[in-house]
Amino acid sequence: MTRYIIRRLLQFIPVILISTLIVYALVFAIPGDPIRALAGDRPMSDAVREQLRQQYNLDDPFFIQYFKYIWGVFTAADFGTTFQGRPVLDIIQQRLPVTVTLALVATAIQAVFGVIAGILCTIYKDRFIDRLVQVSTVMMVALPIIAIGFLLQLVFGLNLGWFPIAGNREGLVSYLLPAFTLASVSTGIIARLLRGELVDAMQSDYVRTATAKGLKRTRVIGRHGLRNAMIPVVTFIGADLASMLGGSIVVESIFNLPGLGEQVYRSISGQEGTVVVGIVTLMVIFFVVINLLVDLLYGLLDPRIRYE
Amino acid sequence: MSISKNFTRAGVVLAASALVLTACGGNGDNGGDAGTAEGESAAVAGGGTISVYNCEPQHLVPGNSTEVCGSKVLQQLFTGLVELDYDTYEVIPGVAESWDTEDSQTWTFTLGEDWAFQNGEEITAQTFVDTFNWVVNPENTQQSANFFDNVVGYDAVINEETDELEGLRAVDEYTLEIELAEPFAPFPQMLTYTAFYPMPSEAFEDIEAFEQAPIGNGRYQIDGSWEHDVQIAADRWEDFPGENPGLPERIEWRIYSDIDTAYMDVQAGNLDILDQTPPNRLTQIEADFGENSATFDTGSFTYLGLPLYQEDFQDEDVRHALSMAIDRQAVIDAIFDGAQTPATNIIPPMLPEAQDGICEWCEYNPEEAADLYEAAGGPSELTVWFNSGAGHDQWVEAVANQWRQNLGIEEVKFESLEFAQYLELHDNEEITGPFRLGWTLSYPSAQYAMEPIYTTGQSSNYTGFSNEEFDALIEEANAADPETSIELYQQAEEILLNEMPVLPMWFSNYTTVHSDRIDNGSLLMDQGTFLRLEQIVVTED
Numbered sequence: 030m031t032r033y034i035i036r037r038l039l040q041f042i043p044v045i046l047i048s049t050l051i052v053y054a055l056v057f058a059i060p061g062d063p064i065r066a067l068a069g070d071r072p073m074s075d076a077v078r079e080q081l082r083q084q085y086n087l088d089d090p091f092f093i094q095y096f097k098y099i100w101g102v103f104t105a106a107d108f109g110t111t112f113q114g115r116p117v118l119d120i121i122q123q124r125l126p127v128t129v130t131l132a133l134v135a136t137a138i139q140a141v142f143g144v145i146a147g148i149l150c151t152i153y154k155d156r157f158i159d160r161l162v163q164v165s166t167v168m169m170v171a172l173p174i175i176a177i178g179f180l181l182q183l184v185f186g187l188n189l190g191w192f193p194i195a196g197n198r199e200g201l202v203s204y205l206l207p208a209f210t211l212a213s214v215s216t217g218i219i220a221r222l223l224r225g226e227l228v229d230a231m232q233s234d235y236v237r238t239a240t241a242k243g244l245k246r247t248r249v250i251g252r253h254g255l256r257n258a259m260i261p262v263v264t265f266i267g268a269d270l271a272s273m274l275g276g277s278i279v280v281e282s283i284f285n286l287p288g289l290g291e292q293v294y295r296s297i298s299g300q301e302g303t304v305v306v307g308i309v310t311l312m313v314i315f316f317v318v319i320n321l322l323v324d325l326l327y328g329l330l331d332p333r334i335r336y337e
Numbered sequence: 338m339s340i341s342k343n344f345t346r347a348g349v350v351l352a353a354s355a356l357v358l359t360a361c362g363g364n365g366d367n368g369g370d371a372g373t374a375e376g377e378s379a380a381v382a383g384g385g386t387i388s389v390y391n392c393e394p395q396h397l398v399p400g401n402s403t404e405v406c407g408s409k410v411l412q413q414l415f416t417g418l419v420e421l422d423y424d425t426y427e428v429i430p431g432v433a434e435s436w437d438t439e440d441s442q443t444w445t446f447t448l449g450e451d452w453a454f455q456n457g458e459e460i461t462a463q464t465f466v467d468t469f470n471w472v473v474n475p476e477n478t479q480q481s482a483n484f485f486d487n488v489v490g491y492d493a494v495i496n497e498e499t500d501e502l503e504g505l506r507a508v509d510e511y512t513l514e515i516e517l518a519e520p521f522a523p524f525p526q527m528l529t530y531t532a533f534y535p536m537p538s539e540a541f542e543d544i545e546a547f548e549q550a551p552i553g554n555g556r557y558q559i560d561g562s563w564e565h566d567v568q569i570a571a572d573r574w575e576d577f578p579g580e581n582p583g584l585p586e587r588i589e590w591r592i593y594s595d596i597d598t599a600y601m602d603v604q605a606g607n608l609d610i611l612d613q614t615p616p617n618r619l620t621q622i623e624a625d626f627g628e629n630s631a632t633f634d635t636g637s638f639t640y641l642g643l644p645l646y647q648e649d650f651q652d653e654d655v656r657h658a659l660s661m662a663i664d665r666q667a668v669i670d671a672i673f674d675g676a677q678t679p680a681t682n683i684i685p686p687m688l689p690e691a692q693d694g695i696c697e698w699c700e701y702n703p704e705e706a707a708d709l710y711e712a713a714g715g716p717s718e719l720t721v722w723f724n725s726g727a728g729h730d731q732w733v734e735a736v737a738n739q740w741r742q743n744l745g746i747e748e749v750k751f752e753s754l755e756f757a758q759y760l761e762l763h764d765n766e767e768i769t770g771p772f773r774l775g776w777t778l779s780y781p782s783a784q785y786a787m788e789p790i791y792t793t794g795q796s797s798n799y800t801g802f803s804n805e806e807f808d809a810l811i812e813e814a815n816a817a818d819p820e821t822s823i824e825l826y827q828q829a830e831e832i833l834l835n836e837m838p839v840l841p842m843w844f845s846n847y848t849t850v851h852s853d854r855i856d857n858g859s860l861l862m863d864q865g866t867f868l869r870l871e872q873i874v875v876t877e878d
Binding site for chain 1: 760796
């Protein structure tokens with residue numbers, strides 16, 4: 030198991046290096062001079078522009094730029110700055126907690142609601158509750174996330190006044206509406222995914238054996254059926270959490286949460302290569318680490334799985 | 338209307354400065370009760386706190402701020418040599434008590450003696466010399482450095498031959514002399530711009546630290562530091578040495594990434610003021626806010642420029658026809674719910690130099706336009722250029738449709754580009770058809786409305802327009818005394834409206850929405866689209 034983990038960790042290195050190179054190249058390929066665009070309709074003087082271009086290595090060819098960036102990262106832990114002069118690390122430090130909180134609350138919501146709905150569907154298979162969940166989850170998956178967000182803001186924020194409409198100045202409460210919005214689609218997917226797996230599992234031999242032993246129905250579903258049915262669900266939740274940790278541009282921006290997604294969007298339009306690379310690298314790390322954790326979780330859920 | 342507004346304002350200032358608990362004592366000798374007689378509610382004691390929409394500033398250093406988000410804040414934190422009277426657009430004293438010039442070329446400013454920064458550092462003539470030298474120095478990469486390009490010695494500093502502007506002199510402690518390379522009558526107006534605010538010496542030692550919590554000499558003093566993407570808060574500076582201290586006790590700029598969200602937050606009472614309602618909300622303002630909204634004309638000018646370096650647009654008849662084929666009011670009604678003022682001039686109507694009814698070719702006249710276009714052999718295909726992601730798509734398409742209909746143009750294509758790429762194509766003269774650009778007055782002067790965009794070779798002259806007579810008139814006007822200059826600027830404007838290097842589209846109207854706590858009558862927006870926050874009256878705690 031330890032060897033397995035070490036091998037997986039070593040695989041991270043090329044993944045991260047290659048992804049930073051690709052992202053850097055993509056930002057580099059955007060046409061136009063970002064420094065020129067900073068000043069708007071009234072151009073800044075050539076002297077200032079030149080100075081700024083030099084400061085951000087923009088006059089260098091691509092590989093030199095990339096090398097200077099990587100060199101800075103490894104020799105001085107210097108991840109570069111925005112064109113405003115703010116260090117990328119500061120930005121990540123400020124924005125990461127927002128995105129992490131949002132992602133965790135959303136994950137909790139979708140796990141709890143999705144799993145409960147999936148179990149209810151199995152228990153009441155083909156009856157009213159099952160149909161209700163099936164129809165409502167289709168709707169949740171189909172509605173664009175921006176519409177759900179606005180709807181929640183309008184109803185629970187503006188009309189009922191139960192939750193703040195935007196911002197995060199009221200602590201965890203302010204994350205509920207955006208988290209529900211972010212979780213809506215996945216909740217539906219989890220419910221349907223789990224229902225499918227669980228219905229299958231309930232027809233398998235070991236469940237029949239468990240029932241025949243005279244176990245209580247809750248125990249049959251909880252210990253025997255669910256444990257097997259959860260593997261794809263856990264995979265899905267893991268992958269979803271990883272992508273949410275990269276930040277959600279839409280949700281963060283309509284709920285005015287200063288998280289990573291909104292910054293990436295802004296930095297891509299402003300062609301701030303180092304910022305984009307910094308944040309995207311972080312996303313890649315999240316993704317591979319969470320993937321590893323999910324793989325390790327399989328072993329707990331299904332003891333037949335071994336790590337070589 | 339503006340008289341009663343001033344009275345209310347004066348009453349409140351009295352109350353605030355005397356630390357009286359209510360503002361409606363009714364015995365104010367200059368009309369403290371004029372406000373209450375009108376049924377307006379009284380201001381809260383101390384002035385109250387207002388929360389205001391803002392976007393995340395790029396910079397909070399005066400010389401480096403070129404966009405509204407930062408300038409909104411800096412205007413409250415700093416006071417320049419001079420200020421503006423926003424009712425008349427006259428220049429009034431700031432740090433300088435008076436100023437004088439004989440030839441519009443050498444300017445002498447006499448500074449008030451009781452000015453200091455919020456950290457106690459005294460402000461003298463040397464403060465301005467140091468600040469201006471620092472801003473121009475290319476090492477400091479200040480984006481507004483070129484606002485100083487008319488000061489004697491600018492080139493030497495830019496070329497790093499010296500780090501002191503030759504034309505800048507502290508004659509004695511409170512006398513500042515600025516010598517310009519060319520006579521420039523609107524100099525005092527220009528000095529109202531953000532780039533000319535003084536900075537304390539500690540700014541030059543560590544500009545990064547300074548930017549996070551700027552120390553100014555303005556009506557408001559930053560509380561804590563700039564919370565990026567969250568908020569910037571400032572308290573009224575009780576030792577403000579100038580005239581008319583701020584009315585609200587505290588201003589909190591809440592930073593939003595999405596303006597629609599801010600709109601909803603005002604509706605819910607979580608935010609006091611949104612100064613610019615997004616166009617998609619304009620139709621519902623009446624229902625959502627009733628009387629809690631106000632619309633202002635601004636000097637923010639939108640135009641469709643024509644690339645005169647392309648052969649198709651060199652004939653002025655083609656340009657006239659394109660202009661006459663646009664029904665500006667129809668576009669404004671359809672796309673902006675009427676909230677723009679159709680432009681029939683280049684100098685914004687709010688300035689004293691503005692003229693009325695001088696644009697022969699701005700009137701909608703599809704028949705004459707069609708005849709003219711055909712006779713001049715205008716192009717049968719057009720490509721219209723604009724920058725993407727800024728809400729221009731709809732109206733540009735509407736205009737293109739009118740051209741298609743009225744001028745018999747067969748095909749109109751659109752090129753929508755990211756701003757950086759868009760500007761680069763302009764620099765390389767690769768734009769092939771009408772293009773959208775805008776211009777906002779950083780300082781209120783007819784000169785600034787024209788010289789940077791239309792004078793030969795100027796940095797913002799994207800059309801490639803070049804007209805000797807126009808250039809000469811601008812030069813002459815810049816050197817003339819204020820009265821004569823008005824007339825000369827007006828003549829220059831007439832040339833532009835005849836030659837039409839750009840098709841004037843409209844001057845933006847900004848619609849402000851606010852919570853119940855704000856006195857609607859105290860709202861005022863200036864030419865640069867800035868709501869004058871320091872004058873706002875709060876009526877509820």
